[in-house]
Amino acid sequence: MTTARRIRTTTRRPATSARSLDELLGDFGTRMPRTPPPAPHPPADRLFPYRVSPRGRHRTGHGWAPTLPPLPRYLMTSEQTPVLWPLIAGDGLPPTGAPMGYNVLSGGGFYCDPMGWVLDDAIPVTNPNVFIFGKPGRGKSALVKAFLLRMIRFGHRSLVLGDVKDEYEDICLALDVTPYRIGPGLPGRINPLDVGPLAVDWEAQDRAELHRRIQVVTSRWLTLVRGLVGSQGVPFTPTEERVIHQVLQDLTGWTRAQTRLRDVTVPLVWAALDEPTDDLVRGCRYDSRHHFYDSTRPLRDALGALCEGSLKGMFDTESTYRPNWRAPIQSLSLRALREQGNEAALAIALMCLSSWGQGARELAAPGDRRIVLRDEAWMQTRLGTEAVKTLDANLRLSRTDGDIQLVTYHKPSDPLSAGDEGSQAVQIAKDLLNLADIRILMGQDAKVADELGGLLGLTPMQQQIVTGWAMQEKGRALWMVGDQRYKVQTLLTPLEQQLTYTNEAIAAAP
Ligand SMILES: Nc1ncnc2c1ncn2[C@@H]1O[C@H](COP(=O)(O)OP(=O)(O)O)[C@@H](O)[C@H]1O
Ligand SMILES: [Mg+2]
Numbered sequence: 001m002t003t004a005r006r007i008r009t010t011t012r013r014p015a016t017s018a019r020s021l022d023e024l025l026g027d028f029g030t031r032m033p034r035t036p037p038p039a040p041h042p043p044a045d046r047l048f049p050y051r052v053s054p055r056g057r058h059r060t061g062h063g064w065a066p067t068l069p070p071l072p073r074y075l076m077t078s079e080q081t082p083v084l085w086p087l088i089a090g091d092g093l094p095p096t097g098a099p100m101g102y103n104v105l106s107g108g109g110f111y112c113d114p115m116g117w118v119l120d121d122a123i124p125v126t127n128p129n130v131f132i133f134g135k136p137g138r139g140k141s142a143l144v145k146a147f148l149l150r151m152i153r154f155g156h157r158s159l160v161l162g163d164v165k166d167e168y169e170d171i172c173l174a175l176d177v178t179p180y181r182i183g184p185g186l187p188g189r190i191n192p193l194d195v196g197p198l199a200v201d202w203e204a205q206d207r208a209e210l211h212r213r214i215q216v217v218t219s220r221w222l223t224l225v226r227g228l229v230g231s232q233g234v235p236f237t238p239t240e241e242r243v244i245h246q247v248l249q250d251l252t253g254w255t256r257a258q259t260r261l262r263d264v265t266v267p268l269v270w271a272a273l274d275e276p277t278d279d280l281v282r283g284c285r286y287d288s289r290h291h292f293y294d295s296t297r298p299l300r301d302a303l304g305a306l307c308e309g310s311l312k313g314m315f316d317t318e319s320t321y322r323p324n325w326r327a328p329i330q331s332l333s334l335r336a337l338r339e340q341g342n343e344a345a346l347a348i349a350l351m352c353l354s355s356w357g358q359g360a361r362e363l364a365a366p367g368d369r370r371i372v373l374r375d376e377a378w379m380q381t382r383l384g385t386e387a388v389k390t391l392d393a394n395l396r397l398s399r400t401d402g403d404i405q406l407v408t409y410h411k412p413s414d415p416l417s418a419g420d421e422g423s424q425a426v427q428i429a430k431d432l433l434n435l436a437d438i439r440i441l442m443g444q445d446a447k448v449a450d451e452l453g454g455l456l457g458l459t460p461m462q463q464q465i466v467t468g469w470a471m472q473e474k475g476r477a478l479w480m481v482g483d484q485r486y487k488v489q490t491l492l493t494p495l496e497q498q499l500t501y502t503n504e505a506i507a508a509a510p
Contacts, residue, residue, distance in 0.1 A: 276293075371404045
């Protein structure tokens with residue numbers, strides 16, 4: 001009761017007689033402290049300074065809703081999600097390097113820059129090698145040619161190791177370069193056992209460097225001889241390897257500590273086996289010359305076959321070819337050999353060129369950036385396990401920084417045809433596929449879908465892109481850049497269409 005009365009008294013007090021505290025203090029020249037005005041922006045240390053209810057702010061123009069809409073729920077896999085939200089295109093690649101066409105999902109331009117991708121930590125690519133797969137006629141070579149041409153302005157020159165159909169002739173001529181032809185009856189020679197640029201300034205090197213260089217060169221030679229011998233069905237065991245290693249070191253003069261390396265050729269190796277020195281027989285632990293002959297007969301016969309027959313005069317003497325590394329493109333044409341129709345000889349020739357190319361790029365002038373192309377590599381790998389191993393080693397040991405290795409195949413399983421399922425060959429072939437972080441999958445037949453899944457890890461939807469969408473138009477491909485996938489249409493300029501035209505034979509047919 002007292003409290004109520006007191007309140008009433010207070011409220012009854014006339015308003016005029018009351019002076020506020022502020023007014024009272026004003027008489028003394030001061031005033032009550034004021035609360036500071038609110039900061040115009042939310043404090044930087046709080047991400048969400050205001051709580052907004054799920055129905056929005058209850059203010060005009062602030063999107064307030066009296067009731068919440070029902071939340072739709074969908075249950076699906078991440079593979080099905082893009083069907084409902086097809087424009088979620090994933091991370092794009094930076095617009096650097098050769099413009100190739102457009103990314104079909106985003107509609108943006110698509111650029112290919114293998115070196116730039118390796119240098120960019122955000123892109124999961126650790127080597128600039130590119131494998132291109134596709135059914136014949138889908139546009140593999142056209143894509144390669146467009147890439148070679150478009151990379152010229154970024155300082156990349158090209159080296160074509162084995163142009164089987166002379167289809168790089170047009171772009172060579174357009175760039176004022178004459179392709180170098182080798183084949184039966186032609187004067188050009190390539191020695192796959194060339195020492196290559198490592199022979200340059202040999203005398204000026206110290207012993208450790210010489211040792212390193214001879215290791216590099218001999219291991220390439222051994223890989224090639226293993227491939228050549230193995231592709232003729234002759235086993236190449238550690239015993240054969242020891243003999244060939246010894247012969248190669250004797251022939252170069254390395255064992256006699258010569259100051260200059262002598263050139264080695266396949267006929268010289270063959271002759272050294274045919275007329276073995278006592279040192280060789282003893283050095284390889286054979287009881288007698290007779291024992292040596294008996295044990296190395298298949299090896300000698302396999303090497304002898306390379307000096308005769310279709311390949312005679314192509315790979316058996318010193319190289320007459322001196323690449324012009326300053327020219328925008330260098331191409332080695334094998335068309336003359338192809339016209340003979342001997343596929344095995346062609347495959348062996350490709351193997352020789354591949355190995356020679358590895359050696360030729362062992363050292364490069366600073367700034368010499370090159371695209372090294374092995375078109376139709378599937379021919380080589382069909383020769384057998386040893387041929388697959390040779391290609392694998394050529395790619396793996398290609399050590400010039402700045403070189404981009406391009407390889408074209410038909411199907412991912414091409415190298416697998418070299419051996420039985422589950423064999424060592426299959427494992428090697430699978431490893432070969434993993435050598436490139438960039439893989440371009442052009443159109444394939446539906447029956448290849450399973451191997452796209454098994455060998456390259458494509459999901460059913462990605463397989464469908466390769467066997468369906470990519471088959472509908474030339475130049476369409478699924479690009480695998482590290483673990484990222486891009487659906488890309490390559491575009492050719494009218495001039496490029498002319499330079500890449502490969503259907504003359506079909507068009508001329510009645
Ligand atoms: N993106 C493209 N646009 C238009 N024509 C193309 C495209 N890609 C390839 N072609 C044409 O298709 C034909 C076959 O291409 P090619 O590259 O030789 O196939 P592959 O090397 O896969 O057998 C060539 O005449 C080429 O000009
Ligand atoms: Mg082709």
